[in-house]
Amino acid sequence: MFLLKRTHLTRELKTGEATISGWVNVVRDLGNVKFLIVRDSTGIAQVTIKKGVVDEVILKIAESLNPWDVIAIQGEVVERKNAPQGREIIPSKIEILSKAETPLPIDVSGKIDSNLDTRLDWRVLDLRRPETAAIFKIQAKMVEGIEECLRRDGYLQVFTPCLMGSASESGAEVFPVVYFDREAFLRQDPQLHRQLLIIAGFDKVFDLGPNWRAEPSHTPRHLCEHRACAVEFGFMNDETDMMRVEESVLIAALQKIKEECKDELDLLGKEISIPKTPFPELQFPKIYDVLKEFGKNVEFGEDYDRESEVILWKYVKEKFGSDFFFVNRFPFKVKPFYVMRIDEEPQWARSVDLIYKGLELSSGGQREHRYDKIVEQMREKEMTIEVMDWFTKFFKYGAPPHGGFCLGIERFIMQLLDISNVREAALFPRAPERLLP
């Protein structure tokens, strides 16, 4: 179909004949000499078009080029000291593969920063900005690091359902969907099926996938659709086991990014430091006292609020020098029915959040595996026992002590790279007012 076939990526260019293809990034037309900056996924290359040196036809085509036209260039790569990469291409053939309209609806060149909302309207073009693309290259390595760590430690990757027949996982609102002649729901968390897999005899599992929340949250840290890495394992002694697993997963992710995303981190002006383990742990009810020291009154037995998270971060940062910390033993009344309580102090649950730079990154802990206790806790929460029978009935047939956590991918990237809005950490974010593109 096309005359020119790509032989080299821009990163691989060496002296000699080559054909590259990609987008025209810049046309710098000085009259009788024109410089094209051509970009592909690996980098950029300069094409130099001089009158009297190249064919008149090429000169004509070059004059007609717009930024972001897709072209193929055949020519000779030569060393050149004052070229951007120390080399340039002297073209012998040029072919336009696709034209781009001008002007582009957002500035991709870095001269003018568009607002996030405008960028998201034109997300595909926005992703051409190297800074935007870097976020997702780092995200990919983060997930890779997480997966490698879990597989190495014997965790099995599983896929649990996204369509749920009942909607009682947590307090968050669910999205209903039409399911033939019935109503179903999009999962808020792959929680319950992971627990069932532990009962099934899968000792260690993890599920990487999307979750949905139908909350009309107008904040910079909520999405209606987000991805999470959900880990669950059996035969735990108590919830501290879970914290150690979570730490190792986070460290592995950071290590991976530090090792393999040097260019992207440089581009974003970020450095990764590997935190010390174990992460500091704060517990209810002592947390009320800590907060009080900072002039924050939270009533005994109640959940803390957003401001408290930030206060506790500053406290931990000062006292332990850590950006990560766990919060353990939340009040049972603010947690779902399936959490395990302290038997002697049933007001408190073995329920653990991880806070990173003052923002909740994950929720988890030890689950209640004793059937009678689960039913009792459901009664306390005034839930209909029958509705959850599809889940609870399996606990009658041998459920080991178990637990896990669910780690938000976008939030992790957001906090790591100090991104101010989580929508920037999702390729095509879903928010209450945004469902396209």
Next chain:
RNA sequence: GCCCUGGUAGUAUAGUCCGGCCUAGUAUAUUCGGCUGUCGCCCGAUUGACCCGGGUUCAAAUCCCGGCCAGGGCGCCA
């Protein structure tokens, strides 16, 4: 869902408080012209905007009301 702030060319902003000197300024992009070593090329010219609806007024980008959308905060949560 609630509170606060905002919505001006393709993009990003000035002007709004205190209505008229706004024929709406600037940067960048677009279009055209010039330039043989650019690298945010440069130089000259050109095109292009007051969110939608209603109200007050001789006069509204500017004041008031409603809607939609956005940014920040809260709640919910990953």
